[in-house]
Amino acid sequence: MPTIICIRGYRFFFVSFDGSEPMHVHVRKDGLNAKVWMSPLRIAWSDFKEYQEKEILRMIEENCDLIENKWHEHFG
Numbered sequence: 001m002p003t004i005i006c007i008r009g010y011r012f013f014f015v016s017f018d019g020s021e022p023m024h025v026h027v028r029k030d031g032l033n034a035k036v037w038m039s040p041l042r043i044a045w046s047d048f049k050e051y052q053e054k055e056i057l058r059m060i061e062e063n064c065d066l067i068e069n070k071w072h073e074h075f076g
Contacts, residue, residue: 004070019075
């Protein structure tokens with residue numbers, strides 16, 4: 001599970017066997033998890049509260065280029 005970036009305690013990462021799915025990122029903080037589709041940007045599923053989901057989406061938007069570049073590096 002390669003970590004892409006950590007921001008405010010949120011760890012953004014990929015799951016290596018998910019490469020056959022559309023581009024997405026996993027998020028973990030304090031034992032909670034989410035999966036976020038990148039295009040269009042939306043929550044696939046989440047254990048987080050709504051305000052945390054909004055924060056997560058904002059952080060992903062701010063780091064979209066990095067996440068997409070890391071996806072292509074990791075999955076080819």
